[in-house]
Each structure stands twice: as structure tokens, then as C-alpha cells.
Amino acid sequence: MPQAAIEISGLRKVYGQGDTAVEALKEVNMRIQPGEVVGLIGPSGSGKSTLLKCLGAVTEPTAGEIRFNGETVYANGWRVGDIRALRRDRIGFVFQAPYLIPFLDVTDNVALLPMLAGRPNAEARARALDLLTALDVAHRARAQVSQLSGGEQQRVAIARALANQPPVILADEPTAPLDSERALTVVRILNQMAQQYRTAIIVVTHDEKIIPTFRRIYHIRDGRTYEEAGEGRAF
Amino acid sequence: MISLAGRDILHAWGKYVFTGLGLGLLIGVTLSMAGIYRGMVDDAKVLLRNSGADIWVVQKDTLGPYAEPSSLHDDIYRSLLGLPGVARAANATYLTMQVRRSDEDVRVMVVGITPGQPGEPGYLLAGRRLTRSHYEAIADIKAGLAQGEKVRIRRNDYTVVGLTRRMVSSSGDPMLFIPLKDAQAAQFLKDNEAIRNDRARTAANPALNRPGVPGLIEAIDASKTESRSVNAVLVQVAPGWPPAAVAENIRRWKYLQAYTVADMEDILVSKLISTSARQIGMFLVILAIVSAAIVSFIIYTMTLSKVREIAVLKLIGTRNRTIAGMILQQALGLGLIAFVVGKTVATLWAPHFPKYVLLEPGDAIRGFFAVMAICALASTLAIRTALKVDPAEAIGG
Numbered sequence: 220m221p222q223a224a225i226e227i228s229g230l231r232k233v234y235g236q237g238d239t240a241v242e243a244l245k246e247v248n249m250r251i252q253p254g255e256v257v258g259l260i261g262p263s264g265s266g267k268s269t270l271l272k273c274l275g276a277v278t279e280p281t282a283g284e285i286r287f288n289g290e291t292v293y294a295n296g297w298r299v300g301d302i303r304a305l306r307r308d309r310i311g312f313v314f315q316a317p318y319l320i321p322f323l324d325v326t327d328n329v330a331l332l333p334m335l336a337g338r339p340n341a342e343a344r345a346r347a348l349d350l351l352t353a354l355d356v357a358h359r360a361r362a363q364v365s366q367l368s369g370g371e372q373q374r375v376a377i378a379r380a381l382a383n384q385p386p387v388i389l390a391d392e393p394t395a396p397l398d399s400e401r402a403l404t405v406v407r408i409l410n411q412m413a414q415q416y417r418t419a420i421i422v423v424t425h426d427e428k429i430i431p432t433f434r435r436i437y438h439i440r441d442g443r444t445y446e447e448a449g450e451g452r453a454f
Numbered sequence: 455m456i457s458l459a460g461r462d463i464l465h466a467w468g469k470y471v472f473t474g475l476g477l478g479l480l481i482g483v484t485l486s487m488a489g490i491y492r493g494m495v496d497d498a499k500v501l502l503r504n505s506g507a508d509i510w511v512v513q514k515d516t517l518g519p520y521a522e523p524s525s526l527h528d529d530i531y532r533s534l535l536g537l538p539g540v541a542r543a544a545n546a547t548y549l550t551m552q553v554r555r556s557d558e559d560v561r562v563m564v565v566g567i568t569p570g571q572p573g574e575p576g577y578l579l580a581g582r583r584l585t586r587s588h589y590e591a592i593a594d595i596k597a598g599l600a601q602g603e604k605v606r607i608r609r610n611d612y613t614v615v616g617l618t619r620r621m622v623s624s625s626g627d628p629m630l631f632i633p634l635k636d637a638q639a640a641q642f643l644k645d646n647e648a649i650r651n652d653r654a655r656t657a658a659n660p661a662l663n664r665p666g667v668p669g670l671i672e673a674i675d676a677s678k679t680e681s682r683s684v685n686a687v688l689v690q691v692a693p694g695w696p697p698a699a700v701a702e703n704i705r706r707w708k709y710l711q712a713y714t715v716a717d718m719e720d721i722l723v724s725k726l727i728s729t730s731a732r733q734i735g736m737f738l739v740i741l742a743i744v745s746a747a748i749v750s751f752i753i754y755t756m757t758l759s760k761v762r763e764i765a766v767l768k769l770i771g772t773r774n775r776t777i778a779g780m781i782l783q784q785a786l787g788l789g790l791i792a793f794v795v796g797k798t799v800a801t802l803w804a805p806h807f808p809k810y811v812l813l814e815p816g817d818a819i820r821g822f823f824a825v826m827a828i829c830a831l832a833s834t835l836a837i838r839t840a841l842k843v844d845p846a847e848a849i850g851g
């Protein structure tokens with residue numbers, strides 16, 4: 220079996236303590252290959268956002284193990300020295316809304332990540348421009364983000380998630396505000412990028428339009444994950 | 455790495471410029487306040503320097519001609535001339551009053567001097583010195599009088615023959631120099647009704663109105679209307695004599711008060727101007743607090759409106775230090791804009807103040823650092839808020 224990009228075993232998350240404790244994640248097990256896009260589906264309150272926060276290293280799990288590319292980053296405690304650097308270099312985030320930085324132009328919104336990682340400005344911008352070209356928004360490279368359409372902003376957000384070539388991208392309802400054509404475009408782009416950069420992508424979604432596109436789906440219910448084969452329909 | 459603060463300022467430059475403008479006007483007021491105080495001190499120093507005197511001799515137990523009323527007999531200067539180290543001595547009177555030009559009143563300090571003696575204004579902008587002993591005047595330029603113009607002091611008209619500058623009293627009234635005799639008359643002049651009244655009373659006194667002594671009653675009347683008082687005697691010391699020693703000598707032997715230039719400066723600055731200085735100091739404190747409140751409010755609301763962006767920045771791995779630095783730089787940037795605006799407006803409006811406003815570079819530098827310190831302090835609230843933002847907020851529920 221090839222080495223998984225993301226491997227989660229026995230992940231638990233309890234919010235609070237004592238009588239008010241909420242066990243949001245009880246037993247999560249996942250295994251995602253590089254270049255693979257999987258869906259994460261579940262009813263409201265099932266623990267989807269909690270799982271993304273744990274994987275995104277903004278919330279500390281209670282127990283279990285997380286491995287990225289075979290390296291243990293969490294095992295009953297964080298195993299990396301600099302969690303900020305982990306988020307910056309090894310995880311990309313895409314949200315329901317693009318959440319771009321309004322005072323930076325399109326290029327610098329993407330280039331900011333390599334810059335934060337210590338890359339020189341010119342190199343960071345060249346990398347940003349490559350990604351913007353791949354995502355077909357290079358013609359808007361020097362525009363203010365407020366001048367972009369919703370779909371263009373979402374593509375810039377995807378470029379930002381890819382900027383440091385992370386092995387993992389976490390997408391939380393990335394197609395919710397888009398119509399079905401644009402939603403499918405975003406899914407196609409995510410799949411292309413996953414292929415091109417060998418990135419493992421987890422897409423949390425309720426979106427009936429895109430669910431049939433996944434080859435593999437994880438259902439989450441009451442804090443437990445169940446794996447299922449998807450339709451893998453073309454987009 | 456790019457400057458996040460710089461980008462944000464450029465992006466919302468309108469907000470920054472307008473806020474900076476408002477704050478800048480406040481700083482302009484602050485700098486002007488300091489300038490007004492500096493101007494008062496400088497006015498006092500220049501006044502003393504331009505008076506051509508080394509020692510001011512005044513009535514015992516008084517604080518000198520500018521600070522307290524003082525009355526001396528006008529022949530005391532003769533006995534002062536006899537003291538060792540005294541080169542020249544001359545009478546002077548000081549009286550703040552309204553004088554009348556063609557159609558309006560001007561408030562001035564009328565100074566009675568002896569032409570060619572200490573007390574005469576040291577520097578003329580235009581015209582000439584007093585030459586005749588009556589009805590001529592030299593005016594400080596701030597009085598707004600023109601050369602050749604006539605002013606009425608009490609019942610007499612004076613012609614302005616010369617103009618001088620930087621001769622203003624400690625309360626800011628420009629000085630008007632006239633011959634001593636005229637000044638004495640103006641200072642102690644009674645109106646005609648009072649003189650007639652007085653004369654009638656003298657005539658009714660059998661002890662004074664003696665039959666068979668011709669001229670007695672006239673002599674008494676003359677002595678009553680003639681003034682023999684002055685406010686101060688200005689002394690120049692002979693070369694080689696320390697003014698302090700000469701002043702000490704005058705104090706000891708003549709039962710008079712004598713002040714050197716240093717003493718006078720001390721009186722003017724620490725006694726006369728000190729209340730104004732405290733007043734201005736209080737203003738400065740209030741303005742500093744108001745500025746700090748405004749800056750911290752503005753920076754705080756600007757930060758609150760960026761909570762989402764800050765959460766995203768943290769999520770993608772921006773260090774707390776970078777975020778704090780961004781907010782601090784924004785506050786300092788605001789302070790810088792405001793300081794430039796403030797310094798500019800203070801310089802522009804300084805000449806239009808009725809009193810002299812002295813903008814010292816040292817004050818500007820101190821002001822700059824104070825503004826920067828206030829802005830840095832004011833940004834702490836916003837920084838604390840920003841550091842508390844949870845990166846998980848970017849992911850949402």
C-alpha cells in the first residue's frame with residue numbers, strides 16, 4: 220500500500236469537561252492518498268467542522284493519531300514544534316467564502332504564504348502567478364480582490380491554499396455560495412490541482428450537485444466515520 | 455515580505471488621511487499652545503534685552519515695573535548716578551491704557567522715556583527716535599499704527615515718528631514710547647472738573663489762602679497738578695562692573711529694590727508667565743489625552759473591522775508578532791500623517807496670532823516623539839484584541 224497523505228486513526232475530540240462535556244468526535248479513521256479528493260458528508264452537528272479544525276491544527280484533539288505523509292503530527296499531543304509553520308507549509312484551507320485579504324491585490328494574496336514561509340518576494344510572486352495561470356485568473360493578477368467575481372475570488376482562494384504546495388488541503392463547503400455550473404468548475408479545479416500537485420483534498424459538503432463527483436466519501440455521524448464508495452461521476 | 459500595514463494604509467488611504475487630518479489639527483493646536491508659551495518667554499527676554507538697561511530700580515518691596523505698581527520720586531536717578539559703577543540712569547513710567555487712533559481704541563502699554571537714555575527702544579524698523587520733548591511717539595509694530603499717524607492719549611495728540619518691534623508687555627500689549635514728561639502728565643492727569651474742585655477747596659482753606667502772601671495759592675495749585683513720580687529708574691553700569699554687585703549696592707544704600715536682567719527675567723518668566731504656563735500645560739495634557747483616546751478608538755475600530763482577516767492571517771501561519779507589528783505600524787503611520795499635518799498648520803497659522811508664537815524645533819521634535827508614544831500606547835488595546843482572535847474562527851462552525 221502506498222504511503223497515505225493523510226492518515227487518521229482513533230481520533231477523539233471532547234469539548235469542555237464534566238457535565239457539560241460534548242464528545243464531538245468519538246472515533247474517526249481516515250486514509251487519503253496523495254492526489255485524491257474525498258468528500259466528507261454528515262448531518263448538522265455530526266462533527267465535520269470539528270474534524271477540519273483538528274486536522275487544520277487550530278483545535279487540539281483529545282486523543283488519537285494524525286499522520287501527514289507518514290509523519291506523525293499528532294499522537295495524544297502535537298508532535299511538531301511549530302504548529303504555525305505546520306499550518307502554513309503543510310495545510311491549505313479553502314472556505315465557504317473566499318476570505319481573501321482585502322488590502323492585498325490578487326497576486327499578493329497568494330504570494331503572502333510563500334513570503335510568510337520566508338521566500339523572497341519575487342520568487343513568491345512568480346509562484347503565485349503560476350498558480351493564478353493554472354487557475355485561469357492570471358489576467359486579474361494585479362486587481363483588487365473586491366473587483367473580482369465570486370467565482371474568481373474562490374479560484375484565488377484555491378490558489379492561496381496551494382501556494383506552499385501543502386500535502387493536504389481542507390475545504391469547508393467550498394461550493395455553497397455558487398450555482399451548479401460554477402460549483403462543478405470548482406470541483407474540477409480541485410481535482411486537477413490534486414492531480415497536478417499530488418495534494419490530498421478533503422471536501423466537507425452538503426452540496427447535492429457535487430456529491431456524485433467523489434470517488435470516495437466519508438460519512439460522519441455522531442462523531443464516527445463510515446467509508447463509502449462514491450459514484451465518481453465526471454464533471 | 456511585504457508590509458501589511460503599508461498595504462492596508464494604501465488600501466484605505468482616504469480613511470487614514472482624513473483621520474490624520476483631524477488628528478493633525480489637534481496636534482497643530484498643541485504645537486501652537488507650546489509656541490504661545492515659548493513666545494511669551496521670548497517676548498519677555500527680548501523686551502529686557504532691548505530696553506538698554508542693566509538694572510531696574512523700583513520701589514522697595516515691589517517686583518518691578520512689569521509685575522507690580524511701583525512709585526519712585528523722579529529725582530532719585532540723580533543720586534543713583536553718584537553711586538560707583540553706575541554709568542547712566544534714567545526715569546521710566548509704564549501704564550497700560552487704551553489710546554485712541556482715528557476711529558478705534560488700541561490697548562497699549564505707554565512707556566515714558568528720556569530720549570537718548572536707557573529705556574529707549576533699541577531697534578527701529580522705520581522712522582526716527584524721539585527728538586522733541588513733547589507729543590511724539592514710537593510704537594511697536596503690533597499696535598498696528600503707521601508712521602505719521604496721530605494717536606490721542608488722554609487729552610493730547612501724539613504723532614508716531616518711529617516704529618519698533620518685539621516690545622510688548624508680559625500681557626501682550628504692544629508698547630508705545632512717549633517722552634517722560636508727557637507720560638507723567640498722562641499717568642497722573644486729573645480731569646478739569648477735579649482740578650477746579652481741588653482749587654476751590656484749597657482757596658477755601660484759610661491756612662493756605664493767606665491774605666498778604668501773594669503767589670502762595672498759585673504755587674500750591676501748581677505743585678498739585680505737576681507729577682513728580684515715575685515707576686522705575688533704568689540703570690546702565692559702567693564697563694567692567696558686574697551688574698549684580700551694583701544692584702546689591704543700590705539695594706543696600708538707597709533703600710530701593712534693584713533687579714538685574716537675570717532677576718527681571720526670573721520675575722517675568724516664573725511669576726508673571728507661570729500661571730499662563732500652567733494653563734497651557736493643562737491644555738497640553740488634555741490634548742494629549744484626547745489625541746490618545748481618538749487614536750486608540752480609531753485603531754481599535756479599524757482592527758475590529760478586520761477580525762475575519764486577522765483570523766485568516768493567523769490560520770495561514772502569520773506570527774502574532776507580525777500582526778501586532780501591523781497594528782502598531784498603522785497607529786504610528788497615523789501619528790506620522792497627523793504630525794506632518796499638525797506641524798504644517800501650526801507653521802501656517804502662527805503668524806496670524808495676535809501675540810508672538812515661537813515654534814521651537816526642539817518642541818517639534820519632542821512633540822513628534824510624544825505623538826509616536828501616544829499612538830504606540832493607543833494601539834495596545836487593538837493589539838490585545840487582535841492577539842485574542844482565534845484562528846479557528848476562520849474555519850467557522
Ligand SMILES: Nc1ncnc2c1ncn2[C@@H]1O[C@H](COP(=O)(O)OP(=O)(O)OP(=O)(O)O)[C@@H](O)[C@H]1O
Pocket residue numbers: 234235241242243261262263264265266267268269270851
Ligand atoms: N467550541 C465548542 N465547544 C463546545 N461544543 C462544541 C464546540 N464546537 C462544536 N461543538 C459541538 O460539537 C458538535 C459538532 O460540531 P461541529 O461544528 O463539528 O458540527 P458540524 O458537523 O460542522 O455541523 P454543521 O454542519 O452544522 O456545521 C456539536 O454538537 C457542537 O455543538
Ligand SMILES: [Mg+2]
Pocket residue numbers: 267268269850851
Ligand atoms: Mg460545520
